[in-house]
Amino acid sequence: DGGITQSPKYLFRKEGQNVTLSCEQNLNHDAMYWYRQDPGQGLRLIYYSQIVNDFQKGDIAEGYSVSREKKESFPLTVTSAQKNPTAFYLCASSDGGQTGELFFGEGSRLTVL
Amino acid sequence: QQQVKQSPQSLIVQKGGISIINCAYENTAFDYFPWYQQFPGKGPALLIAIRPDVSEKKEGRFTISFNKSAKQFSLHIMDSQPGDSATYFCAASGQGGSEKLVFGKGTKLTVNP
Numbered sequence: 598d599g600g601i602t603q604s605p606k607y608l609f610r611k612e613g614q615n616v617t618l619s620c621e622q623n624l625n626h627d628a629m630y631w632y633r634q635d636p637g638q639g640l641r642l643i644y645y646s647q648i649v650n651d652f653q654k655g656d657i658a659e660g661y662s663v664s665r666e667k668k669e670s671f672p673l674t675v676t677s678a679q680k681n682p683t684a685f686y687l688c689a690s691s692d693g694g695q696t697g698e699l700f701f702g703e704g705s706r707l708t709v710l
Numbered sequence: 711q712q713q714v715k716q717s718p719q720s721l722i723v724q725k726g727g728i729s730i731i732n733c734a735y736e737n738t739a740f741d742y743f744p745w746y747q748q749f750p751g752k753g754p755a756l757l758i759a760i761r762p763d764v765s766e767k768k769e770g771r772f773t774i775s776f777n778k779s780a781k782q783f784s785l786h787i788m789d790s791q792p793g794d795s796a797t798y799f800c801a802a803s804g805q806g807g808s809e810k811l812v813f814g815k816g817t818k819l820t821v822n823p
């Protein structure tokens with residue numbers, strides 16, 4: 598089955614700790630994305646990568662970091678610099694282009710205690 | 711000018727009724743308008759999309775109506791079913807990849823049996 602796998606599904610973190618969310622895809626897509634979803638706020642783009650070893654900031658990149666060492670993997674680190682990290686995080690991939698369908702994972706819910 | 715305004719925020723419809731969700735945009739460079747459907751605890755999935763060269767697109771019970779002059783587009787769900795209960799996001803983009811996609815804030819649809 599082709600798709601996007603995100604882990605963990607639920608994560609709890611103490612204030613001041615960094616946490617890394619995993620995203621793996623087997624769709625052979627070049628482009629990968631991280632979105633943040635808050636209630637009533639829609640989907641906001643954190644970072645995206647159109648090719649291995651390259652990534653770009655989205656609209657709300659502050660306090661987050663990413664890497665793209667392999668085509669299949671695009672992990673997101675939520676750093677202690679992120680002021681309000683509690684949210685639902687969604688990873689997606691597409692085969693590129695304006696009308697490239699976004700394929701989303703099932704999300705990771707991060708709660709900061 | 712990059713916003714996509716979606717309404718209503720929530721919608722309750724009886725089984726068999728018509729659900730209507732509206733979106734408005736300002737950026738006249740937008741020329742691709744997808745709708746994504748998200749079930750609780752899952753990632754969004756592409757439902758239907760339209761380009762402004764047509765005023766309507768229908769796929770089964772789902773129809774997008776597009777009014778270019780008013781800069782508005784809407785999703786109509788005919789014969790709404792309890793299984794349609796989900797959050798729906800409209801989105802829009804101009805030239806570029808999926809990283810240019812701007813999402814509305816979402817509409818939570820509940821279809822009562």
